[in-house]
Amino acid sequence: MADMRLIVAGAGGRMGRTLTRVISETPGAVLVGALEAPGSELLGKDAGVLAGLPANDVKLSADLWSMSAAADGILDFTVPAATIANVAIAAERGLVHVIGTTGLSQSDDAVIRSVTNRAIVVKSGNMSLGVNLLAALVKRVAQSLDESFDIEILEMHHKSKIDAPSGTALMLGEAAAAGRKIALEQHSARGRDGLTGARRAGDIGFASLRGGTAAGDHSVIFAGPSERITLSHHAEDRALFAQGALKAALWAHGKKPGMYSMTDVLGLND
Numbered sequence: 269m270a271d272m273r274l275i276v277a278g279a280g281g282r283m284g285r286t287l288t289r290v291i292s293e294t295p296g297a298v299l300v301g302a303l304e305a306p307g308s309e310l311l312g313k314d315a316g317v318l319a320g321l322p323a324n325d326v327k328l329s330a331d332l333w334s335m336s337a338a339a340d341g342i343l344d345f346t347v348p349a350a351t352i353a354n355v356a357i358a359a360e361r362g363l364v365h366v367i368g369t370t371g372l373s374q375s376d377d378a379v380i381r382s383v384t385n386r387a388i389v390v391k392s393g394n395m396s397l398g399v400n401l402l403a404a405l406v407k408r409v410a411q412s413l414d415e416s417f418d419i420e421i422l423e424m425h426h427k428s429k430i431d432a433p434s435g436t437a438l439m440l441g442e443a444a445a446a447g448r449k450i451a452l453e454q455h456s457a458r459g460r461d462g463l464t465g466a467r468r469a470g471d472i473g474f475a476s477l478r479g480g481t482a483a484g485d486h487s488v489i490f491a492g493p494s495e496r497i498t499l500s501h502h503a504e505d506r507a508l509f510a511q512g513a514l515k516a517a518l519w520a521h522g523k524k525p526g527m528y529s530m531t532d533v534l535g536l537n538d
């Protein structure tokens with residue numbers, strides 16, 4: 269079978285450069301396009317050189333329509349506005365669209381869902397095996413404990429991260445809510461500050477720390493009467509997420525249109 273031809277969106281970013289590197293190490297995948305924001309000073313630069321590799325002759329461009337004429341998939345770790353702009357073109361071209369971008373709103377999610385009758389989308393707030401296993405464990409523990417155990421989710425990321433809580437924290441919150449059979453949006457405590465009053469029973473709390481170069485730390489704390497259970501994951505290198513994204517793209521190649529998650533890719537469905 270021919271190599272899967274991939275575009276990296278946000279090719280000049282932290283994840284974009286990592287994806288370029290991981291593609292070069294992955295049998296069955298080849299980089300054919302590197303997308304950057306219109307007006308970026310990186311347009312025209314070589315994607316390989318930006319990733320610390322020998323030149324690969326894939327130049328950064330802002331023209332997704334042209335570069336996608338000869339591509340099979342797009343790995344998109346950018347910003348919400350860019351991802352939403354890419355969705356229509358990816359669907360029109362029949363690309364596999366792997367979406368790692370976080371900070372998407374409910375209306376952004378609705379736009380993504382609206383194309384999944386003709387697009388193949390794999391979307392996850394975290395592409396690592398470890399976090400997806402952690403989510404399954406969180407759901408399981410939440411099922412077993414009643415409201416006398418308060419659920420709090422703590423995350424820490426590098427100082428350049430622009431959204432909070434992280435996509436992973438929200439994913440873990442959804443897992444906990446599913447275990448408890450409640451809707452997260454009605455039981456979510458975010459951004460406590462000042463005279464907050466006592467904790468509301470049944471809420472799932474979120475706290476975000478930012479600093480240094482942390483690739484992504486997440487803990488889910490079940491705090492009960494006289495005991496606490498903490499389930500944690502620590503990412504040591506963002507190559508972990510890029511490898512997960514490559515696995516997702518190769519898995520989705522040739523699948524029917526639809527919305528898939530890393531749970532599908534990794535075979536972790538109940």
Ligand SMILES: NC(=O)C1=CN([C@@H]2O[C@H](COP(=O)(O)OP(=O)(O)OC[C@H]3O[C@@H](n4cnc5c(N)ncnc54)[C@H](OP(=O)(O)O)[C@@H]3O)[C@@H](O)[C@H]2O)C=CC1
Pocket residue numbers: 277278279280281282283284303304305306308345346347349350367368369370371392393394395396435506509
């Ligand atoms: N799901 C997962 O497993 C993971 C998800 N992420 C998420 O991925 C996203 C990116 O993270 P990170 O790489 O650290 O962030 P960066 O800011 O380093 O990279 C984002 C890149 O996207 C570029 N960009 C902005 N607008 C456009 C556009 N219209 N078209 C193409 N490119 C554009 C930015 O360019 P410019 O700087 O010029 O604006 C930048 O190069 C975040 O949402 C993060 O949370 C990160 C790691 C893992």
Ligand SMILES: O=C(O)C1=N[C@H](C(=O)O)C[C@H](O)C1
Pocket residue numbers: 370393394425429433434435436437483484485
């Ligand atoms: O911005 C990051 O760096 C990361 N973002 C994702 C998130 O928001 O959860 C995944 C990972 O934690 C790294």
